[in-house]
């Protein structure tokens with residue numbers, strides 16, 4: 042959530058379910074997990090999961106960097122805002138003119154910034170694409186210094202935001218492409234962890 046004023050924000054339709062499923066799946070395999078999440082009604086209660094709740098891209102950036110040095114694997118499943126209002130008003134904006142222009146600036150790219158400081162960590166990103174999917178995802182592997190990317194195409198029925206299911210394609214850093222069938226998100230979380238452990 043990127044604030045516009047005290048009562049309004051720029052956000053998106055992501056529920057965070059994929060991230061929560063990944064955290065639970067990793068913990069159930071014995072991993073110690075730090076789950077950094079944006080605003081969501083989802084909750085998790087597992088002794089191996091520590092949850093850090095944030096609102097903005099900048100807060101997610103800081104929370105991720107505060108733990109990154111201590112982790113072996115980082116998975117970036119959040120739908121982070123790419124832009125935020127340049128100025129967040131401290132009072133509610135009153136209705137005025139017929140048109141209203143909001144100036145936006147780029148947020149930090151959390152995943153790319155982790156890729157820049159990566160040492161031993163296995164870094165996994167997601168890519169949400171509507172066209173030129175494979176090509177765009179491969180560009181993200183290079184640009185963000187990833188070991189694996191999980192591609193979601195919005196062209197696939199049942200994939201992406203708001204669905205209990207997802208259809209993913211793995212691309213590793215050698216650019217090998219592995220399409221997977223449509224599955225429940227919990228099963229997709231299992232496949233992603235299997236893939237990470239297999240590489």
Ligand code: CTP
Nearest residue numbers: 117118119121122149150151152166167168169
């Ligand atoms: N991501 C991030 N910080 C951002 C934007 C994206 O960490 N400010 C991460 C996402 O969590 C995901 C990956 O980057 O793992 C790719 O996100 P995606 O929205 O597909 O791509 P973008 O890099 O934002 O590029 P574009 O929107 O132009 O496709």
